[in-house]
Amino acid sequence: MSKRVVVVGGSLSGLRLVENLQLKGFEGQIVVCSDEFVMPYNRPPLSKDFLTAGTELANIQFKTRPTLSSADWRLGVSAVSTDVARSTVTLSDGSELDFDYLVAASGVRPRPLTWERNVGRVYRVRTHTDAERLREAIRPGSRVVVVGGGFIGGEVSASARALGAEVTLLCPSAQLLQPALGSVLAQKIMERHEEAGVDVRVNERLPEVNADAARIKLASGEIIEADVVVEAVGSLPNHEWLDSELLDLTDGVLCGNSLQAAGSDNVYAVGDLARFPNPMFDDVPRRIEHWNIAVETARRAAQSILQVSGTLPNEPGTDFTPLPSFWSNQYEYRIQAYGLPRIADRIESLEGEMRGAPIMGYYRGDQLVAVAGLDNGPQLIEYSREVGK
Amino acid sequence: MKIRVDMDACDGHAQCVFAAPNVFELDGKGKVNYVAEPDESEREHVMAAADACPLLAIEIIE
Helix, strand or coil, X not given: CCCEEEXXXXXXXXXXXXXXXXXXXXXXXXXXXXXXXXXXXXXXXXXXXXXXXXCCHHHHECCCCHHHHHCEEEECCCEEEEECCXXXXXXXXXXXXXXXXXXXXXXXXXXXXXXXXXXXXXXXXXXXXXXXXXXHHCCCCCEEEEECCCHHHHHHHHHHHHCCCEEEEECCCCCCCCHHHCXXXXXXXXXXXXXXXXXXXXXXCCCCCCCECCEEECCCCCEEECCEEEECCCEEECCCCCCCCCCCCCCCEEECCCCEECCCCCEEECHHHEEEECCCCCCCXXXXXXXXXHHHHHHHHHXXXXXXXXXXXXXXXXXXXXXXXXXXXXCCEEEEEEECHHHCCEEEEXXXXXXXXXXXXXXXXXXXXXXXXXXXXXXXXXXXXXXXX | CCEEECCXXXXXXXXXXXXXXXXXXXXXXXXXXXXXXXXXXXXXXXXXXXXXXXXXXXXXXX
């Protein structure tokens, strides 16, 4: 009897999972449901070149292997609910699918702010249609207000300046980038934004309720007029369609180190949705929204399915210890980090701080848990090899 | 096997270096140096490297 894998989510992680299953000889049926209407594409350019250079969707879609078409891709179809005990998933087209293995690859969505009026001016950047809509809205001289000082907010601000817009960046925390990256890198990026003409406001409370997207009232009472408002204040996991009776959906899907979901023996989670322990650091399960973790978790979950389905020998595996890697391009800088800065208890300058190309080390006790810098040089890579040691 | 890296796209993320250290290394300028015809025994590592490249710059020709 042929086994069936149902993958919910057709982005990077879902794609890599399918590729890995096929590559290693999985002979069952693979069904992929994606709420998007196109085959998987690469999201990082959406806040950068895709906005500024008029990139076509076709240019950012992943090259696919010929075998991929043997999977059953159901585009424009999302999952509505699951019944883990019965091993069925109900789809938005009304159909119900039995599965032998279910993979949750449905990722995250931007966290919405609450707007009472002029919501047509509010934009976000997650899908290609989001980015297409935004780039059509930004004109030279447009008044663009970006809410959120993280990577997406900084990238969209830099892109909007490149398009000739007037940009105000409202940052809810005390500094740009991820707070965990510390003040040295954040200060450099903030200076670069200001040099580019972005009006950066830190410690700016977010407009939450009764907000008018055309006229944003700050805590100080000042009113900023906006033609375009971009929400970039983090994300929410797309896990509502999963079975909360049996699974732990506290924040994404709680998994073991094999990416098998706790509370089931045939459900797996990958990518932004998977909350899993990484023994490189400790046994605390964490959700990590990085591009490389999407790839790594897909490979690991595929390995798990290949073993339990008998495609590969079910030998005790090695620990899954991926090194998180993330980056942000803003102007000529690339902020590049390896590891988990958020678990550090102190930050030290490893070198270069005075020369303008700082490399920062993030420590928890004596353990180096992350390194980050503003360049992509070989020194940073060499430091990255010490992370988690 | 044969591979090709789009050097205009390469931005030195080093994911390939981690996945296939016998085939890829970073030069001093944040770009990759690579073995264009790696031994067949490297295939699995090279495929992992191609999958892991955020710029999608690595092409496996044969």
